[in-house]
Amino acid sequence: MKYPELKVAATIITVYLLLFLSASGNSQGNKDEDIDLREYRPRFISLSSADIKITSSLPINEIEVFDVRFDTSNIGLLQNSISGKEKLIHIKGGTARAVTNNFRSAIPLPDPGNEPLTIALSCFIKKLFISDNIYIDDGHSVSSSGPSFEIKSGAMLILEFYAKQNGKYLPLYRFDSTVAGQKDIFHHGESYLSEILIASLRKLKSLNWEKLSSSAKFRDINEINTYNNVRFQLPILKETVKKGIYLRFEDFKKNKPLDTAFTVEKTKRGDFLYIRNNKGEDKLQTELWGYCDGKDAYIYSAENYFKLYRYDNTFMIYGAKDFTSVRKLRLNFGLLDMAIPNSNYAKAKTVNSYKLEFNLFQLDMDSGELY
Numbered sequence: 001m002k003y004p005e006l007k008v009a010a011t012i013i014t015v016y017l018l019l020f021l022s023a024s025g026n027s028q029g030n031k032d033e034d035i036d037l038r039e040y041r042p043r044f045i046s047l048s049s050a051d052i053k054i055t056s057s058l059p060i061n062e063i064e065v066f067d068v069r070f071d072t073s074n075i076g077l078l079q080n081s082i083s084g085k086e087k088l089i090h091i092k093g094g095t096a097r098a099v100t101n102n103f104r105s106a107i108p109l110p111d112p113g114n115e116p117l118t119i120a121l122s123c124f125i126k127k128l129f130i131s132d133n134i135y136i137d138d139g140h141s142v143s144s145s146g147p148s149f150e151i152k153s154g155a156m157l158i159l160e161f162y163a164k165q166n167g168k169y170l171p172l173y174r175f176d177s178t179v180a181g182q183k184d185i186f187h188h189g190e191s192y193l194s195e196i197l198i199a200s201l202r203k204l205k206s207l208n209w210e211k212l213s214s215s216a217k218f219r220d221i222n223e224i225n226t227y228n229n230v231r232f233q234l235p236i237l238k239e240t241v242k243k244g245i246y247l248r249f250e251d252f253k254k255n256k257p258l259d260t261a262f263t264v265e266k267t268k269r270g271d272f273l274y275i276r277n278n279k280g281e282d283k284l285q286t287e288l289w290g291y292c293d294g295k296d297a298y299i300y301s302a303e304n305y306f307k308l309y310r311y312d313n314t315f316m317i318y319g320a321k322d323f324t325s326v327r328k329l330r331l332n333f334g335l336l337d338m339a340i341p342n343s344n345y346a347k348a349k350t351v352n353s354y355k356l357e358f359n360l361f362q363l364d365m366d367s368g369e370l371y
Contacts, residue, residue: 035318040087045190047091047098050106056204062120063103067096068228070313070365076130079359087360102197120164127158130185131371133321141178154180155192159200168218175200232313243294249368270303315363320356321370
């Protein structure tokens with residue numbers, strides 16, 4: 001006597017088991033394989049005109065924007081895109097031009113033919129990045145080493161504003177802020193950008209131009225360029241990386257690792273770095289930023305070490321920033337639990353497990369965080 005239903009059930013069970021075993025075995029992915037950043041394609045987004053008008057207390061006739069970020073190409077990385085290689089987010093028309101047009105649409109400017117140029121609002125972009133991996137605590141972005149945080153999507157922005165008059169620049173203010181929410185940047189990246197850019201202009205309403213122009217010191221463009229470019233004169237961007245361990249991000253930037261004997265053990269449970277002490281004993285070290293093997297540098301993230309790849313004046317990794325929770329079968333699960341609908345499989349026969357989900361991340365050269 002044949003039992004076709006049981007045969008079908010057995011087939012389903014086999015498929016589920018194969019999928020389960022495959023997922024478990026590949027949870028570590030290919031973290032140690034070299035990647036070619038040239039394989040990743042850009043995704044272009046538009047930055048529309050501002051839908052809010054800002055009335056400035058300054059007699060502004062023109063707006064100019066300069067992009068002085070560590071990486072002036074992309075403004076973010078897509079962690080979840082339809083195409084696995086569509087990762088690098090670019091603004092159509094270029095970042096500086098798009099922000100210029102956005103500001104011009106937000107601040108009413110007089111007709112340039114009616115009166116001579118009085119003041120140009122000059123903006124220098126120090127940071128502009130959108131991400132689905134911003135750690136937020138009490139409304140502020142925090143380090144991944146913080147005691148508590150929420151992972152949200154949003155935009156991070158650092159701008160420095162000057163008033164340009166007669167070829168000289170008067171410092172106005174610095175804007176450093178983060179906006180975050182639950183909506184992902186794939187669909188809502190432009191909204192985050194528009195919101196934070198408008199927020200950066202609101203202080204223009206309250207500035208006292210007469211007081212500022214009479215008491216502040218004007219600077220020339222060479223002084224400002226030197227001030228901005230000094231950030232790029234980091235030893236890690238100028239020198240060959242040196243072998244050793246980085247206790248802090250500052251050690252990495254200065255290319256000053258601790259020169260000591262160490263070994264790195266890579267396992268499916270994570271990576272472990274051991275330092276040899278004076279007694280010849282190997283001691284596990286966990287409070288590290290990363291290490292260099294004499295050829296490549298690695299950053300410690302999600303209990304693993306990921307290789308850093310130079311990209312413009314910053315670095316990228318193909319790795320993980322945190323763990324993803326998944327459900328795995330317990331050892332004592334029953335086969336029929338997988339074949340019978342509405343069984344207690346999902347509740348009683350599984351257990352929480354954690355795996356790494358690999359993506360591109362960019363290193364923030366100001367904070368040492370990955371986004």
